Amino acid sequence: MDLPESLQRALHYLRTGSPAECAGVCDEILAESPGLIQALYLRGCAAFETGDIARSVNDLEAVHGNHPEHLHAAYNLGRSLRAAGRLEEALAPLQAALGEDEFAVPARYELATCLTRLRRRPEAIDHYQAILTLQPDNAQVAANLASVLERENRLDEAESWTAKALLMDPVNETAQMTRATLDRRSGKYPEAAQGLRSLIPGINDPINRSIAWNQLGQCLEGQEDWDEAFDAFSESNRILKEGHTGSLPDPRGPHGLQTLARIHEWLQENPMKTWKKPATNDTGGIAFLVGFPRSGTTLLDRMLWAHPEVEVLEEKSLFSSLHQDWAEPGTLEALADLNDAQITDARKIYRREMSRHRRQPQRSLVIDKLPLNLAYLFLIHRLFPEAPVIFLLRHPMDVCISCNFQAFELEASMAYFLDIQQTAQYYDAVMQVAVPSMEQIDNPLHQLRYEDLVAEPQHQLAPLLSFLALESHDSMLEYRHQGGGETSNTPSYQQVAQPLHTRSIGRWRHYSRQLESSLSILQPWVKRFGYQKTNSA
Numbered sequence: 001m002d003l004p005e006s007l008q009r010a011l012h013y014l015r016t017g018s019p020a021e022c023a024g025v026c027d028e029i030l031a032e033s034p035g036l037i038q039a040l041y042l043r044g045c046a047a048f049e050t051g052d053i054a055r056s057v058n059d060l061e062a063v064h065g066n067h068p069e070h071l072h073a074a075y076n077l078g079r080s081l082r083a084a085g086r087l088e089e090a091l092a093p094l095q096a097a098l099g100e101d102e103f104a105v106p107a108r109y110e111l112a113t114c115l116t117r118l119r120r121r122p123e124a125i126d127h128y129q130a131i132l133t134l135q136p137d138n139a140q141v142a143a144n145l146a147s148v149l150e151r152e153n154r155l156d157e158a159e160s161w162t163a164k165a166l167l168m169d170p171v172n173e174t175a176q177m178t179r180a181t182l183d184r185r186s187g188k189y190p191e192a193a194q195g196l197r198s199l200i201p202g203i204n205d206p207i208n209r210s211i212a213w214n215q216l217g218q219c220l221e222g223q224e225d226w227d228e229a230f231d232a233f234s235e236s237n238r239i240l241k242e243g244h245t246g247s248l249p250d251p252r253g254p255h256g257l258q259t260l261a262r263i264h265e266w267l268q269e270n271p272m273k274t275w276k277k278p279a280t281n282d283t284g285g286i287a288f289l290v291g292f293p294r295s296g297t298t299l300l301d302r303m304l305w306a307h308p309e310v311e312v313l314e315e316k317s318l319f320s321s322l323h324q325d326w327a328e329p330g331t332l333e334a335l336a337d338l339n340d341a342q343i344t345d346a347r348k349i350y351r352r353e354m355s356r357h358r359r360q361p362q363r364s365l366v367i368d369k370l371p372l373n374l375a376y377l378f379l380i381h382r383l384f385p386e387a388p389v390i391f392l393l394r395h396p397m398d399v400c401i402s403c404n405f406q407a408f409e410l411e412a413s414m415a416y417f418l419d420i421q422q423t424a425q426y427y428d429a430v431m432q433v434a435v436p437s438m439e440q441i442d443n444p445l446h447q448l449r450y451e452d453l454v455a456e457p458q459h460q461l462a463p464l465l466s467f468l469a470l471e472s473h474d475s476m477l478e479y480r481h482q483g484g485g486e487t488s489n490t491p492s493y494q495q496v497a498q499p500l501h502t503r504s505i506g507r508w509r510h511y512s513r514q515l516e517s518s519l520s521i522l523q524p525w526v527k528r529f530g531y532q533k534t535n536s537a
Contacts, residue, residue, distance in 0.1 A: 003029065003036075010042045019049035037063055041073055048080050056080040064093055071100040079110050087114045105131050112144065121148050139169035146178045150185075158182060173203060180215055189222035206243025210236045214407040226510040233405045237418040249415040254320070255372050256413060260429040263375065266332045267433065272381060272440040275336045278343045282384050286354075287367045287468060290374040290434075291392035292427060293414075294402035296450035300392055301369045303461065306475045311363040315370050318353045319379060322346055335382055346383050365468065372413065375430050377437035388468055389443045394450035396525045397508035397515060400424050424518035431525055451505050 006029050013022035026043035029036060044059030060077035063070060078094030081087070091114060097107040108127040115124035128145040131138060146161035159182055165175035176199050183192035196216045203209040217232035241247045251258035289304075289312075291297045298314075305312040338346070354366060367390075373380065380387060400423045408414035416426040438445060446467040453460045457477060465472055508515060515522075526532075 003033065007038050007042070010039070010046075014042055014046055014049075019046035022046040023050065023052075035062070037067060037070075041070070041076075044073075044080070045076050048076065048083070053080055053083045057084050057086075068096065071097050071103065075100070075103045075107050075110075078107065082110055082114050087118050090114050105134060109141070112148075116144075116148055121152050124148055125152070137168060139165050139172050140174065142168065143172045143175035143178065147174055150178055150181055155182065155185065173199070173208065177208070177212060177215070180212075180219075184215065184219050184222065187222070189219045193219040193223070206239050210239040210243070211407055213239065214405070217405060224510075230511055230514050236407070237404070241418050247415050247418060249413050253413065255375060255430075257416075257426065257429050260375060260433050263332070263378070264429075264432045264436075267378060267436055267440075270332070270336055272378065272437075272442075275382070276338075277385070278338075279340050280344065281386060282347055284386065285365060286384060287365060287388040287390065288373060288380055288384075289367050289369040289390045289392065290377070291371050291394070292374060292399050292403075292430060293371045293408075293417075294399050294406060295371065295392050295394040296453060297369055297371050297392050299450075300390070300453065301367065303457070303476045304367055306478065307465075307470060307473050308475070309364045309470055310367060311358060311360045311365070312367045312369050313354065313357050316353075316357050316368070317370065318350055318357075318368055319370075319373070319376060321349055321353060322379065322383075335379070338382065343383060350383065365470070372430070374434045375437075377434060377441055377443075381437070381441040381443055385442050387443055389441070389445050390464065390467075391438065391445065391447045392450060392453075393447060393529055395505075395508070395531050396427060396522045396529065398504065398506065400427055400518065400522065401508045401511050401515065402504070403427075420514060421518050421521075424521040428521050428525070435528070451502075454502050454505070 006025055010022045010025040010029070013019070013025065023043050023046040026039045026046065029039040030043070033039065040059045041063045044056045044063065047053070047056035047059065057077070057080045060073055060080055063073040064077045067073060074093040075097035078090045078092075078097060081090035081093070091111065094107045094111045094114070097103040108131050112124040112127040112131075115121070115127070125145065125148055128141050128148065131141045132145065135141065142161050143165035146158045146165055149155075149158035149161060158178060162175050162178045162182060165172055166179065169175070176195060180192045180195040180199070183189075183195065193216060196212050196219065200209060200212045200216070203212055213232050213236035217229045217236060220226075220229035220232055250256050253259065289297055289301060301312040301314055304310045354368070355361075358366065374391070377389065380389065400420065403417040404420045404423045406417065408417060413426065417423045444467065446464060448460055448464065461476055462472060
């Protein structure tokens with residue numbers, strides 16, 4: 001084989017839009033010369049174009065690993081890792097690619113995409129702004145920048161960049177979506193609804209179309225068109241069910257229904273008081289904030305983070321490396337029988353993961369806020385039996401309707417919220433585990449209600465601070481301006497940017513007809529948690 005001629009032929013195929021032919025030539029070359037860097041590089045690039053992302057990553061990792069100075073390989077590896085969903089790993093090669101002028105724009109664009117999905121939005125904003133200094137007429141970058149600024153609650157800047165993007169490209173889908181979002185957030189519900197109704201038919205991507213329907217539902221709620229709003233939210237969920245690969249929750253996942261049933265059964269048979277207690281105490285400095293999703297935990301974490309002694313780690317799965325397949329025989333039994341050395345090792349694993357996410361290590365108390373740790377109180381009790389636990393409660397009907405209407409990313413068990421009755425069933429399953437756990441754990445436990453927190457924040461925060469052994473601090477009521485210097489990474493980012501209000505209390509009553517099928521599931525919890533008897537509005 002004439003190697004230079006074959007490589008030239010492969011390069012020609014790649015440049016002329018024939019990636020499959022390029023890959024075929026490279027296969028022939030590599031059969032005779034395994035590991036040849038030039039062939040691996042070309043095949044990796046061709047594989048990206050044909051959608052064989054695993055092959056692309058594999059080939060380009062080999063090239064980049066042997067030749068980190070090869071910046072074309074660094075860039076192409078970065079975008080392949082991004083396409084594979086390996087976002088953190090994509091950052092380093094993309095950053096390296098910035099050393100080549102050719103990649104000043106494309107590498108920054110890829111970096112901004114990864115950083116946005118990693119919820120590191122301020123860094124993404126910097127990259128988009130850098131691109132716009134080079135390409136001020138790039139409408140898509142301007143639109144993306146506007147979208148990220150809106151997500152950061154920098155609304156005036158988002159308004160400005162949205163206008164610029166639409167001036168350059170009046171039909172830009174991203175800019176039109178942000179325009180509607182900004183109109184809705186400023187109370188211009190008819191304008192936002194009209195824009196969304198015009199936009200939706202032309203949206204091809206099912207995820208974006210689902211988001212647009214959800215936005216329309218929020219607009220219709222703002223206009224008090226309750227039945228139409230419910231239909232819009234339902235359409236949003238229907239699209240996700242049909243068009244999203246994550247729309248079927250894993251029942252055996254860490255928070256899946258099968259896992260919860262297994263934990264519930266085991267806790268009934270093995271009460272925590274029978275477990276062997278660890279001989280050594282933990283070093284402290286940790287508290288846990290739990291509650292069913294949409295119970296107001298983000299609001300409370302913003303208030304707590306405004307305290308100068310508190311750092312909140314918001315929805316980081318710090319226990320993920322310790323989660324087991326609890327459905328497997330012996331796993332829960334082993335948890336109850338852990339010896340002191342095993343408990344110490346588990347604590348080290350948890351704290352090592354925690355330290356990766358800390359941004360304010362000078363603060364004395366870290367609050368691990370992950371709502372569905374509510375189902376893992378047994379694990380918190382096992383490893384940190386002296387750590388304070390805060391349980392935030394909200395009316396079960398309001399919680400379920402809010403979860404069903406929220407545009408969650410379909411991670412973990414969020415797919416259970418795509419159907420209102422399934423949402424109620426999931427609420428029931430979580431509480432079947434959580435309530436007996438709260439009755440058994442030795443941890444200090446403080447319970448408060450969302451309804452009381454928004455109505456009387458100062459009155460509710462005083463006993464909470466006493467529980468956490470913290471001094472009162474006026475900054476907590478100014479959380480919108482002082483909340484740790486970061487924007488919430490949860491779907492509640494818009495709500496917590498608003499002044500406190502009680503409009504969401506009793507929201508479920510507008511949808512009492514649609515909730516009728518779930519009453520039998522939720523009514524026992526309404527009674528159990530002391531809320532007034534549920535009647536149709």
